[in-house]
Amino acid sequence: MTNAAAAPLPSSETLADLSEGEVLARIFPRLPGSDAQLLGPGDDAAVLRAPDGRFVVTTDMMIQGPDFRLAWSTPHDLGWKAAATNLSDVAAMGARPTALVVAIAAPPSTPIWVIEGIADGLRDGCEALAPGCGVVGGDLSASDALTLAVTAFGDLEGREPVLRSGARPGDVVALAGRLGDAGWGLSLLFRLGVDADGTPDAALAAALRERHPREVGAQLAPEPPIDRGPAAALAGATAMLDVSDGLAIDAGRLARASGVGIDFDSSALGGQVERALGGGEDHGLLATFPAGAPLPDGFRRLGIVTAESGVVLVDGTAHTQGGWDPYRGWDGAAG
Numbered sequence: 471m472t473n474a475a476a477a478p479l480p481s482s483e484t485l486a487d488l489s490e491g492e493v494l495a496r497i498f499p500r501l502p503g504s505d506a507q508l509l510g511p512g513d514d515a516a517v518l519r520a521p522d523g524r525f526v527v528t529t530d531m532m533i534q535g536p537d538f539r540l541a542w543s544t545p546h547d548l549g550w551k552a553a554a555t556n557l558s559d560v561a562a563m564g565a566r567p568t569a570l571v572v573a574i575a576a577p578p579s580t581p582i583w584v585i586e587g588i589a590d591g592l593r594d595g596c597e598a599l600a601p602g603c604g605v606v607g608g609d610l611s612a613s614d615a616l617t618l619a620v621t622a623f624g625d626l627e628g629r630e631p632v633l634r635s636g637a638r639p640g641d642v643v644a645l646a647g648r649l650g651d652a653g654w655g656l657s658l659l660f661r662l663g664v665d666a667d668g669t670p671d672a673a674l675a676a677a678l679r680e681r682h683p684r685e686v687g688a689q690l691a692p693e694p695p696i697d698r699g700p701a702a703a704l705a706g707a708t709a710m711l712d713v714s715d716g717l718a719i720d721a722g723r724l725a726r727a728s729g730v731g732i733d734f735d736s737s738a739l740g741g742q743v744e745r746a747l748g749g750g751e752d753h754g755l756l757a758t759f760p761a762g763a764p765l766p767d768g769f770r771r772l773g774i775v776t777a778e779s780g781v782v783l784v785d786g787t788a789h790t791q792g793g794w795d796p797y798r799g800w801d802g803a804a805g
């Protein structure tokens with residue numbers, strides 16, 4: 471006999487074994503509180519402070535199959551990523567995230583520790599990326615495919631929102647955050663995180679993550695630079711969005727919304743230009759700033775805004791999307 475307590479094993483209880491109230495009682499203590507909350511979870515709705523008089527709101531879903539594979543992502547990863555992607559869209563408006571509401575639908579056979587892990591990931595993601603932002607409510611339901619639907623709120627703190635449409639010719643194009651890592655991590659998972667039949671494999675994915683922690687980690691649990699959104703707004707950013715689908719695609723969106731062109735310097739895109747231009751899901755912040763204005767900390771110059779409307783260029787030449795596109799291989803099958 472020893473006095474040391476054994477590490478608790480994950481509970482074998484599933485959602486089917488517990489009432490909704492019992493599940494909520496497991497989740498609530500794990501969730502972060504919000505600095506903006508006047509009333510948190512437990513009533514019909516939460517009540518949030520909105521001192522600006524305006525608030526930013528956005529929503530983003532993650533569905534098993536199209537958006538993630540359970541063999542690759544831990545429950546903690548799923549909660550973290552669901553928080554990160556939503557916080558990133560709030561930050562891309564120049565706002566500070568204040569609160570999330572989270573709806574989860576899961577098969578009744580889902581072990582309760584999976585739901586607890588998602589709650590822990592939501593908490594750790596909020597605490598790491600947007601301290602003071604909390605989970606103030608949500609909903610639980612049953613579904614064949616594990617589904618997380620997050621709605622995020624943000625405070626503009628008296629600033630004007632930074633839209634996609636404000637870039638002007640001559641502005642500097644700059645980025646805060648990573649570029650191409652998450653997309654490369656996904657391509658690694660598709661190539662090497664599957665068994666001989668192409669089925670996602672948890673052990674292979676875990677080994678891959680140990681060998682390539684930067685890229686696979688960026689894909690499964692991204693760390694977008696949330697506080698750089700308000701910093702960009704304060705520094706006079708003329709336009710901004712978060713890079714969710716790849717630098718070239720998202721720069722094209724900003725260019726069309728603003729009626730301008732974006733010309734990237736290949737030398738600023740790192741050694742692997744196509745990987746930088748094509749890889750999605752890093753959720754870095756792409757912003758434009760007036761020429762000559764000092765860039766806020768964390769932003770690096772990638773190029774300039776040109777007058778030709780709606781085009782994306784690299785060193786002055788039109789960019790055509792090339793290389794391997796991992797998203798075409800995403801067949802939506804659950805795994």
Ligand SMILES: [Mg+2]
Nearest residue numbers: 559562712714
């Ligand atoms: Mg976005």
